[in-house]
Amino acid sequence: MENTSGVGVLDKTALILGALEAGPTTLAGLVAATGLARPTAHRLALALERYRLVIRDMEGRFTLGPRLAELSAAVGEDRLLAAAGSVLARLRDATSESAQLYRRQAEEYVCVAAVERLHGLRDAVPVGVTLPMKVGSAAQVLLAWEEPERLYLGLRGARFTATALSGVRRRGWAQSVGEREPDVASVSAPVRGPSNRVVASVSVSGPIQRLTRQPGVHLSQAVVEAAARLTEALRYP
Structure with missing residues (x-):
């Protein structure tokens, strides 16, 4: 992982948000794009959803959430x-x-x-x-x-x-x-x-x-x- 902050969970969160910048994706897509283990990607995506940084679209795919627009x-x-x-x-x-x-x-x-x-x-x-x-x-x-x-x-x-x-x-x-x-x-x-x-x-x-x-x-x-x-x-x- 390049340009890491040294804070593992933050680096992984940044990977997920960066992957979603390209558009909505499934959990499998997140795993493929980030290289994270499936349980880790799932846990972090759900945590980001709690804070509206990530949401689900009508097809259940993860996508960037409205909190980012508010910020x-x-x-x-x-x-x-x-x-x-x-x-x-x-x-x-x-x-x-x-x-x-x-x-x-x-x-x-x-x-x-x-x-x-x-x-x-x-x-x-x-x-x-x-x-x-x-x-x-x-x-x-x-x-x-x-x-x-x-x-x-x-x-x-x-x-x-x-x-x-x-x-x-x-x-x-x-x-x-x-x-x-x-x-x-x-x-x-x-x-x-x-x-x-x-x-x-x-x-x-x-x-x-x-x-x-x-x-x-x-x-x-x-x-x-x-x-x-x-x-x-x-x-x-």
Whole structure:
């Protein structure tokens, strides 16, 4: 084994991930590509699957998992946050509502950037606040494009349904009314990284009294345009 680190299990893990770079393969294929003993390759592949670094495709073959894309997206997080301030301010000015940027962290989502509305009652979500992935339009966006198994696991106990998420994917944006808080409505749209994976959600939120019970009718276009600008910033620095 060339270019070894001296840590056996790490070197073997790197061999497995390197073999999967060429595409999905069976356990026998992993053994052939890595030269590892079959029990060793199987044990390490299952361990990597536990951390979503490896998953199975529809044919049961091992393939690179979504966690790698998430880690890759995190490399661009500084670029995302650098662009967020001006994009959220522009969204706030276009809608006269508070605007936020959220990222998923395990079974929660966290506000990583926010701007308050300029006039009237200040109702922005503070940066650093974490919310459960069961409520809110941002949660819908962050879950809607997940692989099927993770999507359906995420729906357990959620205030929204699989049908609602299907609508999110079709429209390209989500709305919620009274999900996160009884008097709050919001509209969200996905920010995508270079691999086209959803890495964040742009949102506007405010009282239902102002946003109405159909906030997407008036706010979705501005939110989708803001999300597109952040997607552009990640793809073309």
